[in-house]
Amino acid sequence: MPYKLTYFNGRGRAELTRLIFSAAGVAFEDERVSDWPGTVKAEAPLGQLPYLTVDGEKMPQSIAFARMLARRFNMAGSNELEQARTDVVVDTISDLQNSYYLKVFKATEKKDEVIAKFLSEDALVHLERIETILGLYGNEGFSVGNSLKWSDLHLFDVTSIILTLKADILDKFPKIKAIRKTVESNEKVAAYLKSRPETSF
Ligand SMILES: N[C@@H](CCC(=O)N[C@@H](CS)C(=O)NCC(=O)O)C(=O)O
Known part of the structure; x- marks a missing residue:
């Protein structure tokens, strides 16, 4: 799967992205972590969740990656x-x-x-x-x-x-x-x- 979303087992700041994937009908890996801080925090780009792994890159800041996905899936405005x-x-x-x-x-x-x-x-x-x-x-x-x-x-x-x-x-x-x-x-x-x-x- 080209997309993996990493967050806690909650809606929080990850749910917008889950909703975007759902509305677009695009599959993604919904990784819900419980070992926090543990290695997860150390491996997160800014030490925070959520982050999106896309094309091998871990991208932090939920609104930024939600905007990127919305653009890809034609939900960000046509001009x-x-x-x-x-x-x-x-x-x-x-x-x-x-x-x-x-x-x-x-x-x-x-x-x-x-x-x-x-x-x-x-x-x-x-x-x-x-x-x-x-x-x-x-x-x-x-x-x-x-x-x-x-x-x-x-x-x-x-x-x-x-x-x-x-x-x-x-x-x-x-x-x-x-x-x-x-x-x-x-x-x-x-x-x-x-x-x-x-x-x-
Ligand atoms: N502006 C960031 C905020 C991220 C954020 O505050 N994440 C919280 C959970 S919702 C977090 O990782 N808290 C644990 C910590 O900072 O150690 C975003 O929207 O992704």
Whole structure:
């Protein structure tokens, strides 16, 4: 197999790439490691996961290799402007994802309070921004243009985490909800979502 994705046994920062492979119908080796740090950390290019092994090269930085795959599989936009818009949407979603990791995932104390504050403040600010950018670039359940992009998959993945914290948090964000519906109803993605393992993160 030309592609191997190395990560922990979780969704985390690897799931976007798994979703891209699924939507494209491209096979990949889904390596899930448990011996951490062990030799895995020492062998990872930046001492972090995930990394993608492609053409014999280990590539770190999940967003960078997800973008490369999206381009290869025609999910990154069909011209320069569409590609830039797709990147804008991806970055706006990543701001929400990074805020979640920093404030919630890494919190060690008073987790309930941290989650409540995150949901009533940070998450809403980021979701508003995402809804705004979808209003500028989106169309009929797609975040950019009128076909599936990696930004749609990123939005689905990151909002899935937020929904586990508050099931009705997207009720005021119809454009985000419409994109989730598009992703869930994509036949290849739906098959993957049905078969993927349940993990703790
Ligand atoms: N910007 C990097 C962040 C990678 C990252 O923070 N990885 C975490 C897991 S999600 C990690 O390897 N943590 C363990 C460590 O840094 O030792 C990416 O998106 O790939």
